[in-house]
Amino acid sequence: LLAILPTAIWISVLFVGRRLKLFSLFAVVIAFSLVVQGPLFTAIGIKPSPLVEALAIPLQQVGAVVHNNEEITDEQAEVLSAIIPLERLATVYNNTSVDWIKFDSQFDRKAFAEQGGEFIKVWLQMAPDHPGSYLRAWGWQTLGYWDVGTENWIITKSTSAFFTPTQNLMYQVTGLEILATDPSNLDQRYDAIRHLPVVYPLFNIASMVWLTLAVCVILVASKRANLILALVPLLGLWLSMMLSAPTYCEFRYLFAFHLCLPVTLLIPFLNPTRYQSLDR
Known part of the structure; x- marks a missing residue:
């Protein structure tokens, strides 16, 4: 809900003429979410988080x-x-x-x-x-979610142990020699790669957050704030971490920022005047 509600508020500000229709849509989404996470989860034995x-x-x-x-x-x-x-x-x-x-x-x-x-x-x-x-x-x-100098584990021995010399998927995909040998210490080798200056931001939570916020600033400065709508779910996810993070730096909690990176970088290059306004 922390992702849905900010999106609904942002839409209500941008698209005044269609508030009723949009709020009706969000009401359906929220109701569906509550049903799934409530009665449905209970029926199949999924307990709510403590x-x-x-x-x-x-x-x-x-x-x-x-x-x-x-x-x-x-x-x-x-x-x-x-x-x-x-x-x-x-x-x-x-x-x-x-x-x-x-x-x-x-x-x-x-x-x-x-x-x-x-x-x-x-x-x-x-x-x-x-x-x-x-x-x-x-x-x-919340340190790891806003400080670019903070990091934590990404890959563990429990997962890297699945790689064998004949089934080293990381090496097969990337071709990097640093991953080509004994996979028993693949996590250490992964750390060696993630600390390379060029790729370090890609393995850092806060770097992705600040990049996303920078894109928002660019959109506001270029008078295209309506495009921030596409990033509101990510911002809502980040806000949820800032309000209730159980640990200081957990890569998987905000992995969505990394998955959405191509879209995030593309948004500043979009020209909204080429598309019909939703407010008409």
């Missing part, structure tokens, strides 16, 4: 406050202690990922789900008293 996934950043921000031994009220401590002992929270907190908290043996997922509302209240109450810790925790948790 609440902790959606509240990853708030949990990290609260964890940062406790880790820094900052003062909180007894009532706030009581709510947090029901989820995870404060001493344990201070110990396991890691500024790059909420996984250290949510996968800890003393973290009570059931209690967190049941007291999610109380946790949100505590999180909001603590915000005015700990703005610095909240901001730093958010910055660390």
